Amino acid sequence: MSVNLAGIPLRNPVMTASGTFGYGAEFAEHVDLHKIGAFVTKGLCLKPRAGNPTPRIVETPGGMLNAIGLQNVGIDAFIAKKVPFLRTVDTPAIANFFGGTIDEYAEMARRLDEIPEIAALEMNISCPNVKQGGIVFGTDPACAASVVAACRAATKKPLIVKLSPNVTDIVAMAHACVDAGADALSLINTLIGMAIDLKKRRPVLANITGGLSGPAIKPVALRMVWLVARAVKVPIVGIGGIMNATDALEFILAGATAVQVGTASFINPGAAQTIAEEMETWLAANGVADVKSLIGALET
């Protein structure tokens, strides 16, 4: 079940998605962290961020919209309060981060590079819910290239860039990030959407729009993973509505080396572990000796 993600050995391809798993410790009661491939922290930035007013989430058919607004403790509190826990876990911890400017992104990459407990960095250039959340970097290939290059120069750790689906040409974005030094790409972040309360004639979310996640976005995500995996040489982390091992294996067939489980962890805190276990059962039952043989093995 082991795979290699841009130099990070993962015991299995199942990771948790940023913003759905706290900083790891919150889920220790629900998940044996040693049964998942890796976990990704809530998105971090230089200063603590409080996030958006409420309502921040709303359920939609087969999914949910969120506009949390990148609430996080900031890099200093992360190092002081969250990193000590990471020492107790023998599973790669990946720090998700963002900035408001290219300099802030690079500074974050530098700060995270100094933390030995962090196995890799995941750059968020795709948060749809805050103006400084990176979406501007995530929707223009030239901007993406410059911010990725700045972070590349600031860290020797594997650099994963998380892509937004809210673009016209995701392959162009992928090329821009890879050419600028990304070691891997993760996709997709949430799709921008909105919900309306007819009775109140108002948007449900205080932020008006939010990011759609959950099973509703899986077909969109599968297509984008498939397109990008065929276009670039770096490994892909597939994300988008993965609820079970079948979903995860579909992403691997489409070209993902690993997957991230997000919204499913809200419904079942143990989802990532369950999916990894079910995947192992499926592989055995179907005579697949090595999950790596399925990566990009989609027949078209």
Next chain:
Amino acid sequence: MQFTSMILSNVEISPGYWRMRLTAPQEFSAATPGQFIMVRVSGAIDPLLRRPFAVFDVGVYTPPQSGSLPQPYFEMLYRVVGKGTAMLAALHETDLLDILGPLGTGFDQGNLDEEKLLVGGGIGLAPLYLLARELTEKKSPVRLFAGGRSRDDILCITEFKRLGVECYTATEDGSLGEQGLVTEALKRRLDALKGKATLYACGPDGMLNAVARIAESYQIPCQVSLEGYMACGVGACLGCVATGRDHSPETPDYRCVCTEGPVFDSSELKWGAQK
């Protein structure tokens, strides 16, 4: 803790309000008043998210069949407001539900000698019953102030009375108890007690706001149990935050309802801004 639970009963106790009893593992009896559970209404993806409900009661019963073992259970109250709760109302005895809980931080029972005034509006009575039961078991004096739009919104008063709790009721349409807001009766009791009491409240925002202001003017401790839109119930989604006392756009102060709450000291929160 996540477990599969079997429905023991599911009864409409008042128009639109239901009471469900479910089997629980032994460890669930450690649930404290004010804690909640997250219920997966169905295994399908719509509705996708769990629904939060207060723990109404916990207990153990022995089925009437000979040789039956004592079975721990818990109860919850819910109001049918949408698709998820409508699906719950359609379930029957022996149906199974996936439960996560007990979750969150419940009520602090404080000084047992001092009178406890419990204020509940509509479905907000749900977390107050277990609190009333535990307090009366500890011989702490308890009174209940139950309010609602009409008599249909005043739930389980018989159960509270059975505990020996003196109950005051008020309805906006006057169909049960005093006509008006139950906070008027609350203020009269506080005047009689010369302000020596602790308040515990759960209900609609307007009621919580009013109770918090009463606590402030009488300078007495007050705990409120909040609701929040939440996806996970375990502190990960950060969807359910409440606005803390010192909140401002420049110095934001958000508290996680599911883990830091759902019960908060009312003085810790910012009122008026409360959604």
